[in-house]
Amino acid sequence: MKRLKRSKEVGEALRELGYRLTPQRQLILNALQQSDDHISAEDIHAQVCAKYPQVNISTVYRTLELLKNLGLVTETDLGSGRFRYHPAAKGHHHHLICEQCGATIDVDESLLLPLKRTLLMEYGFHANMSHLAIFGHCSKCRG
């Protein structure tokens, strides 16, 4: 298990890559780091605005795209019609999303390893299953 990078360290990494470490970026990194869940661009923007109200949402989008391209965050579509983001350093897992109550249950990556292996052997397909979203009904709603 890789040690979690704190946003300060991610910031240093950015600078070493030749990017500038602006206060906006630091706040965005903090918001990403502090969220337990996956958060949307709007969530991040709201959190950042609490301390620094003039930050524009397009800055959030631009920073997220940069971090995504550098492999520092993952982008997932959990079916809400908007993307959600998650620091890559926090590791991979998948989501069971209840279509009735909206609950999301995290499941470990290992659960999908057998499927991954089958796809590779039978189809030669290398599945990139970070943050797969599986819809259905949770135990409570099935009653």
Place this chain on the structure above:
Amino acid sequence: MKRLKRSKEVGEALRELGYRLTPQRQLILNALQQSDDHISAEDIHAQVCAKYPQVNISTVYRTLELLKNLGLVTETDLGSGRFRYHPAAKGHHHHLICEQCGATIDVDESLLLPLKRTLLMEYGFHANMSHLAIFGHCSKCRG
């Protein structure tokens, strides 16, 4: 294996449910039925317009929502930024989508049964995995 319903029969079903069977709806049902692949609202609109040019895309969207709510079509997000539709009667299968060349490979539902069983046993979660989309790299692109 359930017999495929022809669009005429789906139309009858609609009428029996108290909905009106308009020419627009018949054309939309035809387009859905004749497509081998999953098609987008825009694809359907283009096809419908070939015979009946004044049909508006909002009618396509409204019809698709009706059919979706009645369980007659399934809606899937194959990662293109737009939804794709498929007649429910044509059966379930899943998609491997190559992130490099964009190829989509259909895989049978049975491949996911072990996973489905695991999710049910370990999490009490009843996965509704019609048209799951799995991203990755196909054998050609892995070269």
Place this chain on the structure above:
DNA sequence: TTTACTGCAAATCTTTTGCATCAAC
């Protein structure tokens, strides 16, 4: 005749982009 359905246009909602200014290095 009734009222569900349609076309049109305008509104949504999320994300992207052009551009002049600003600030990190």
Place this chain on the structure above:
DNA sequence: GTTGATGCAAAAGATTTGCAGTAAA
């Protein structure tokens, strides 16, 4: 001082909605 990053406003693209007119039953 450079030039990459920002804020603003406006554009983009897919989908939705209000409304008055139309046509399926």
